Amino acid sequence: MSALASEPMMTSVLAQAASTGGDAGVGEAIVFWILGPVSLASAIGMVLARNAVHSALFLAQTMIALAVFYLMQQAPFLGFVQIIVYTGAVMMLFLFVLMLVGRDSSDSVVEVLRGQRVAAVLLGLAFALLLVAGVGRTMFEVPSVGLGIAASNGNLPGIGRLVFTDYLLPFELTSALLITAALGAIVLGFAQKKPKAKLGQRATVVARLRGEHARVSPLPGPGVYATANSVAVPALLPDGSIARESLSEIIEGHEVEELPRPPADAHALTDGRPGVSEGTAVRTTVGEEDRT
Amino acid sequence: MNPAVDPVSGMTRTQQLLADDPIWLVILKVVVLFAVGVVLTLFMINWERKVVARMQQRPGPNRVGPNGWLQSLADGLKLAFKEDIMPVLADKKVYFIAPVISTIPAFLAFSVIPFGGEVSIFGERTVLQLVDLPVGVLVVLACSSIGVYGIVLGGWASGSPYSLLGALRSAAQVISYEIALGLSVVAVVLYARSLSTADIVAAQGSGWYFYLLLPSFVIFVISMVGETNRAPFDLPEAESELVGGFHTEYTSLKFALFFLAEYVNMVTVSAMATTLFLGGGRWPWPLSSFNDNGWLMFIAFLIKTLIFLFVFIWLRGTLPRFRYDQFMRLGWKVLVPISLGWILVIFAIRAYRNSTGGASTAALLITIGIVVLVILAIAFLLPERRTPDETVEVASDYPVPPLDLEVPAAPRKRRTPVEQRQPAGALSGKEEE
Numbered sequence: 271m272s273a274l275a276s277e278p279m280m281t282s283v284l285a286q287a288a289s290t291g292g293d294a295g296v297g298e299a300i301v302f303w304i305l306g307p308v309s310l311a312s313a314i315g316m317v318l319a320r321n322a323v324h325s326a327l328f329l330a331q332t333m334i335a336l337a338v339f340y341l342m343q344q345a346p347f348l349g350f351v352q353i354i355v356y357t358g359a360v361m362m363l364f365l366f367v368l369m370l371v372g373r374d375s376s377d378s379v380v381e382v383l384r385g386q387r388v389a390a391v392l393l394g395l396a397f398a399l400l401l402v403a404g405v406g407r408t409m410f411e412v413p414s415v416g417l418g419i420a421a422s423n424g425n426l427p428g429i430g431r432l433v434f435t436d437y438l439l440p441f442e443l444t445s446a447l448l449i450t451a452a453l454g455a456i457v458l459g460f461a462q463k464k465p466k467a468k469l470g471q472r473a474t475v476v477a478r479l480r481g482e483h484a485r486v487s488p489l490p491g492p493g494v495y496a497t498a499n500s501v502a503v504p505a506l507l508p509d510g511s512i513a514r515e516s517l518s519e520i521i522e523g524h525e526v527e528e529l530p531r532p533p534a535d536a537h538a539l540t541d542g543r544p545g546v547s548e549g550t551a552v553r554t555t556v557g558e559e560d561r562t
Numbered sequence: 563m564n565p566a567v568d569p570v571s572g573m574t575r576t577q578q579l580l581a582d583d584p585i586w587l588v589i590l591k592v593v594v595l596f597a598v599g600v601v602l603t604l605f606m607i608n609w610e611r612k613v614v615a616r617m618q619q620r621p622g623p624n625r626v627g628p629n630g631w632l633q634s635l636a637d638g639l640k641l642a643f644k645e646d647i648m649p650v651l652a653d654k655k656v657y658f659i660a661p662v663i664s665t666i667p668a669f670l671a672f673s674v675i676p677f678g679g680e681v682s683i684f685g686e687r688t689v690l691q692l693v694d695l696p697v698g699v700l701v702v703l704a705c706s707s708i709g710v711y712g713i714v715l716g717g718w719a720s721g722s723p724y725s726l727l728g729a730l731r732s733a734a735q736v737i738s739y740e741i742a743l744g745l746s747v748v749a750v751v752l753y754a755r756s757l758s759t760a761d762i763v764a765a766q767g768s769g770w771y772f773y774l775l776l777p778s779f780v781i782f783v784i785s786m787v788g789e790t791n792r793a794p795f796d797l798p799e800a801e802s803e804l805v806g807g808f809h810t811e812y813t814s815l816k817f818a819l820f821f822l823a824e825y826v827n828m829v830t831v832s833a834m835a836t837t838l839f840l841g842g843g844r845w846p847w848p849l850s851s852f853n854d855n856g857w858l859m860f861i862a863f864l865i866k867t868l869i870f871l872f873v874f875i876w877l878r879g880t881l882p883r884f885r886y887d888q889f890m891r892l893g894w895k896v897l898v899p900i901s902l903g904w905i906l907v908i909f910a911i912r913a914y915r916n917s918t919g920g921a922s923t924a925a926l927l928i929t930i931g932i933v934v935l936v937i938l939a940i941a942f943l944l945p946e947r948r949t950p951d952e953t954v955e956v957a958s959d960y961p962v963p964p965l966d967l968e969v970p971a972a973p974r975k976r977r978t979p980v981e982q983r984q985p986a987g988a989l990s991g992k993e994e995e
Binding site: 327330350358359370424426479480 | 955
């Protein structure tokens with residue numbers, strides 16, 4: 271790789287990153303000094319933001335900045351997978367939950383599990399210790415080679431070979447863990463629901479005919495006439511009597527302001543229409559006023 | 563790995579040419595890419611309205627410009643001058659940034675698409691592509707997954723329940739269909755042995771993948787329509803049923819940006835389908851000699867992309883809208899399992915070929931035939947599910963239609979043209995007399 275450094279095409283940023291074994295190129299340094307503060311600031315913003323959605327957005331920004339770092343470290347596969355999996359899928363699920371919960375809902379401070387806070391603090395400290403130890407070890411003991419040399423055949427073949435040879439067992443264990451988690455979520459989500467057989471259209475009709483429902487047909491709708499348009503007006507049966515089932519109990523329970531209207535009567539549409547004749551009378555008077 | 567890789571630099575020919583590009587050429591390409599996105603959007607809106615109008619036997623836009631082709635430009639200008647309304651309950655910063663988040667990735671995905679072959683621009687040899695990453699296909703997927711943020715944030719920041727629900731539906735749809743989309747790409751990557759778009763096009767020199775990998779192609783086309791929220795999967799904004807989806811509260815240029823992003827996304831997935839399955843800019847057999855010229859390849863690419871865009875319009879003009887549960891069932895219970903099974907089949911075939919040295923195609927075919935026969939035999943041996951003969955005893959005397967009612971067969975199509983038949987009015991008039 272070092273023989274390439276003299277070639278003119280190395281001016282491009284990407285190619286320059288590919289040529290460096292251990293030292294950072296100029297392009298890489300520029301990107302680092304721009305995105306480093308950005309990712310740090312958004313990480314701090316994620317903690318300090320009051321709104322949960324803003325917090326999630328800051329986290330997403332940090333993740334994208336990290337993805338660009340991966341790209342600059344000659345790991346384009348890792349970078350884009352970081353964007354697709356973490357930013358695109360995991361954070362999106364977080365956002366879904368946050369938005370459905372609502373922006374003004376405050377967290378409950380009641381401790382549900384006993385000793386939860388103490389355990390959280392202890393485990394958090396242990397995790398921090400683990401991280402510091404791991405990162406410290408890689409910083410001082412492991413010599414940095416650069417992905418251009420470590421995976422000279424390209425990102426994908428390198429990762430593929432490692433996953434299916436040296437790290438096969440951890441890989442399979444991780445996938446088993448994930449599948450268990452998904453199955454557990456499904457079981458927990460559906461276990462509380464009573465198993466209820468879903469009836470198709472035909473089965474529902476048959477059940478109705480067999481008398482498993484209160485009546486064969488759906489409930490009749492309210493009466494809608496030219497003289498009244500309230501849903502509180504009952505429908506009329508063919509013999510002119512009122513269909514009790516057409517009235518909704520909820521609406522009847524409310525106080526309905528009665529408008530001056532003629533009694534609900536289907537025959538009013540054909541014979542002796544008091545409302546209509548009143549209307550015409552009013553119209554004629556208006557006309558007379560205009561004339562005078 | 564790849565035969566075209568240069569042994570010294572470890573780069574393919576395309577990557578070498580792109581790394582050689584001077585800065586002015588890169589800027590020129592960026593500007594042209596942006597222009598292509600915008601112009602294709604303007605063209606696409608107009609084309610869609612005209613084609614749908616023709617399918618519905620009406621003229622469509624025909625006032626502004628020659629034959630109405632400038633209608634969408636006029637509409638865009640009008641949008642820019644409309645009042646920009648900020649809802650009272652809106653989260654101002656997020657409301658402002660959401661259309662931007664949705665538009666930028668849509669254009670960004672353009673950068674990895676190989677529009678044509680090797681050409682010479684002002685004496686500089688290059689390829690019609692902005693950048694050729696070794697993971698080019700993933701770039702497109704990543705861009706679409708960031709684009710979802712624009713939708714979700716736009717809906718949430720509007721502070722309106724309609725927008726929020728529309729955004730959640732829209733995002734759930736895009737994410738669900740992205741899985742099927744990603745799985746359908748796997749087969750292509752396996753066959754091309756590379757994630758780089760230029761390599762995939764080059765690998766189709768011996769045969770396009772749309773017939774070599776037909777199931778993948780079908781799944782890709784279905785899920786690309788689902789992912790772009792287009793009819794018959796346009797449930798989030800179903801303009802004839804709902805208020806307007808996630809951009810209910812948006813007006814003016816912000817709304818225009820969402821609109822632009824939607825159409826650019828359509829162009830992107832069409833271009834991606836062309837790249838992955840239709841051999842990119844390659845001309846088919848009788849015109850194979852055109853493949854020497856990069857500009858002619860660009861024309862082929864454009865034609866193929868326009869074919870896909872026409873399919874988008876065609877679907878919108880013909881198919882009724884899905885119900886949400888039908889749509890999700892199609893995605894999760896049909897497309898994803900079929901994709902997984904198909905990938906498994908490909909793995910099996912490749913493993914078999916690798917183990918036998920790739921020589922015995924006949925033995926492979928015989929094996930597949932035996933497997934199919936065994937599956938068929940099992941299918942015949944399984945007892946048929948018997949539907950119980952239901953004789954329903956009606957519980958009440960409520961009048962119901964006969965339960966064994968059969969739908970009568972459709973009457974034969976009439977042969978005589980409409981003009982020759984007697985007008986219906988004359989017949990009824992006679993009866994009245």
